[in-house]
Each structure stands twice: as structure tokens, then as C-alpha cells.
Amino acid sequence: MNTFEYDANPGRVIFGSGSIKKLPDEIRRLRLSSPLLLTTPRQANLIDLLESVLSSSSPSIKPAGTFTKATMHTPYHITQEALSYVQTITADCIVSIGGGSTTGLGKAISFNTGLPHISIPTTYAGSEMTATLGETKDGHKTTRHDRKILPGTVIYDVDLTTSLPASISATSGANAIAHAVEALYAPNGNPITNLLALEGIKALAESLPQIIQDPTSQPAREEAQYGAWLCGTSLGTVRMSLHHKLCHVLGGSFNLPHSETHTIVLPHALSYNAPAIPGAMAKLASVLPGSDGDAIKGLNALLEKLRVKRGLKEFGMREEDVQSAAEIAAENPYANPRQVDLELVKELIRRCWAGEEARADF
CATH class of the missing domain: 3.40.50.1970 (Rossmann fold)
Known part of the structure; x- marks a missing residue:
């Protein structure tokens, strides 16, 4: 170890x-x-x-x-x-x-x-x-x-939380998952943080689809709240990376909604970093139902179940803002397992803007 x-x-x-x-x-x-x-x-x-x-x-x-x-x-x-x-x-x-x-x-x-x-x-x-x-x-x-x-x-x-609409529950829960996913490959991550992150992701990945089907389910709500607690705790002990930098830029500079932005960026930021984090990708895939060993596939499948919007353009972002968003994000990047490349980040944000399904080709 x-x-x-x-x-x-x-x-x-x-x-x-x-x-x-x-x-x-x-x-x-x-x-x-x-x-x-x-x-x-x-x-x-x-x-x-x-x-x-x-x-x-x-x-x-x-x-x-x-x-x-x-x-x-x-x-x-x-x-x-x-x-x-x-x-x-x-x-x-x-x-x-x-x-x-x-x-x-x-x-x-x-x-x-x-x-x-x-x-x-x-x-x-x-x-x-x-x-x-x-x-x-x-x-x-x-x-x-x-x-x-x-x-x-x-x-x-x-x-x-029982009165929280299913649609808001979905993006809020995906936001929590994003915290834990980034914690898995944080530069100062450790085995304890990984345990918290994986348990939190597992709890949310299992409970959120149940909440979509039945927003009043007390057991599902309890499991989701437990998962969110663990996901927040895992992020709270490490440094943030590219995912959060992008969301801070998109939210702070373009006034995009917080949890919806995290939901959209999540699989694309993971795809960007995938070549540099094979261990974290394998661990993540192990707790995502239906991933078949592919974490990006598992996230895409989960977001499909949650019926969330996948494009930033649906929340008012303009295509001409993609370039400036990429420049701001690359100007002073957070620590990240893969070097932050302006043109690749621009393509990442473009995919988020267009609402494309994440794919492992960065």
C-alpha cells in the first residue's frame, strides 16, 4: 500500500x-x-x-x-x-x-x-x-x-427531502456522485477517502432510480441522503480537479444552475481524465449497475434512468460561449491527473453544451 x-x-x-x-x-x-x-x-x-x-x-x-x-x-x-x-x-x-x-x-x-x-x-x-x-x-x-x-x-x-421533486432529486444526487467521482482520482486521495466515495456512489446509484419511480419512497430517500453524506465527506478531505473547475466557471461566469451543470459535466470530465486514471475507472465501474466494467457506460446508463437534461444549451448557454469558458477554465486550472489542454477542454465543453452522450475518445 x-x-x-x-x-x-x-x-x-x-x-x-x-x-x-x-x-x-x-x-x-x-x-x-x-x-x-x-x-x-x-x-x-x-x-x-x-x-x-x-x-x-x-x-x-x-x-x-x-x-x-x-x-x-x-x-x-x-x-x-x-x-x-x-x-x-x-x-x-x-x-x-x-x-x-x-x-x-x-x-x-x-x-x-x-x-x-x-x-x-x-x-x-x-x-x-x-x-x-x-x-x-x-x-x-x-x-x-x-x-x-x-x-x-x-x-x-x-x-x-420527501417533497423534493424527482427531477431536482436526480440532479442533486448526480451532483453528489460527481463529488465522490472526483475524490477517487484526487491528487491527495487515499484508501479511506476511496472507501467513502465508493460507498456513497453505490448508495446513490441504487437509490436515485427508485426515487424517480417513487419520489415518496422513504427507504430510497434515506439511502440517497446517506450516500450524499458520504460523497460530500469524501470530497471534503481532498483537493478538487477539472470537473469542479469547469462547474465553477460555468456557474460563476455564465450563471448556469449548479446541480444541473454538475450532472452534465460529470461523464465528460471523467472521459477526459480516463486515460490517466485506470484504477479509479475500474473502482467506479464496480459500483455502477449495468456498467459491464466500463465506468463511462455506467454513468451514461444511470443518467438515462434519471431522465435528466444532458445539454448546457437547454439552460441558456450559447455556443459562442464555449471558447471563452474553455479559456477561463484552462487559465488557472485545478490540480488534475491529466494535463489540461485548451483545445481538448474546449471540445469537452462543446459536448456538454450540445448534450452529447459521453464517450471515451479524448
Whole structure:
């Protein structure tokens, strides 16, 4: 076995149906009492749920305020508005509830203020398990990595995911799989991360098609949430590569939707790196149903089952943007197992734009 280093991220996880009811106990455990409640405009009704849980279980815990403007790709101006709001209240912690947009803003506020962060995910985004913060400013998305960014507690309550539409569940789950796939060939990967990644991919690859068939299936929802947790954890311990660089560029510079972009890029980025990662390809194929030993075939088959859109043009990207996207991605690339070649990356993005099925011919 090769030598390696493994840094486990600190954090506490509360998992299970109805676990949101444990939120008051968790706030008390931290010796806190005045949370800032955080979500997006579309999920503002979840604030009512949090307030109900807090008021019925612990009259000593009273929200210091609410902020419902969390936005995709964590725009800098929204973060600044939230930080200004925090200065007007007496919050001693943050409770974020929602998907990656809410988690991202919660991480930004926590990092800038030092307030403890309790994250309650309602999708399979996985951001709650990484110490990475991606922020968008002036059309560019940048990332920073710091242990202080990581939420201190994550509450996974499957009941909060049962109303997630099947189509959003599919792309959110594929986004989680993308985290783990990239972790398999990360430059600082290790056997422990690989175990987490493969188990997470397996759980999602088996549960997501079931959710498409029956979005109310509790066992499938639990398996998907478990898988997303592991996928996020695996990415949270390694460095990101070409896949995430492309998605940061496409999301931050062209305002493409987060999970849908990850879903589309996933098999093509893997195809690009395939010649340099035969071991990771074999491991991935072993946990993808119907792969027949071919990881790219397995991913294509899974995305077909999930009935997801495969072309960035379906989300508003213009063909003339392909060149500039490739240039931005190649200008300052993340560490990657295969050299980042501008013309090949341009072809990769073109295939993503056109919605072509991934093929191993890079």
C-alpha cells in the first residue's frame, strides 16, 4: 500500500427521520440560545418550521432574526448584505436550512463572523460536509478552503427531502456522485477517502432510480441522503480537479444552475481524465449497475434512468460561449491527473453544451 496522509474533518452528524426535532437540544448543547435562521426566498416556509420546532421544545431559545435571500453560487453582494444584517441583531449562532445555496451562505457568514453554524440540508448537495466556500463576484467564482468554513453540526432529516421533486432529486444526487467521482482520482486521495466515495456512489446509484419511480419512497430517500453524506465527506478531505473547475466557471461566469451543470459535466470530465486514471475507472465501474466494467457506460446508463437534461444549451448557454469558458477554465486550472489542454477542454465543453452522450475518445 502506498503511503498517504488523511485529514478527517471535524464535525457532528445527527441522522434520521424526525431529527430536526433535536435542533433545540443541539443549540443547548453548544450553550447557545439566539440563532439566525437562514434559507432561500423559495424555501422561506422552512423558517416557520424551524420557529415551530424551537418554540415548542425550548422557550429559552429565541431566534435573533431571519434572512431569506440565500442565492445560487453565493454572490458576494448577498453575503455582504447578510453580514450587515448580522450586525443589527444579537445572534450567537447560525441555523441554515435548504440546499447548497443556503449552506454556502451559512458558511460565508460563519467564516466572516465566527458564529457556530448548524446546517440542515434538504437536498443532496453535500456542501455541508466540505470546508470549501465558493463565492461569485464580478462574474467569476472563486473558492477558499479553511477548517473554519465547515459547519460544526449537520442534521440530516430524511423527512425534509420527501417533497423534493424527482427531477431536482436526480440532479442533486448526480451532483453528489460527481463529488465522490472526483475524490477517487484526487491528487491527495487515499484508501479511506476511496472507501467513502465508493460507498456513497453505490448508495446513490441504487437509490436515485427508485426515487424517480417513487419520489415518496422513504427507504430510497434515506439511502440517497446517506450516500450524499458520504460523497460530500469524501470530497471534503481532498483537493478538487477539472470537473469542479469547469462547474465553477460555468456557474460563476455564465450563471448556469449548479446541480444541473454538475450532472452534465460529470461523464465528460471523467472521459477526459480516463486515460490517466485506470484504477479509479475500474473502482467506479464496480459500483455502477449495468456498467459491464466500463465506468463511462455506467454513468451514461444511470443518467438515462434519471431522465435528466444532458445539454448546457437547454439552460441558456450559447455556443459562442464555449471558447471563452474553455479559456477561463484552462487559465488557472485545478490540480488534475491529466494535463489540461485548451483545445481538448474546449471540445469537452462543446459536448456538454450540445448534450452529447459521453464517450471515451479524448
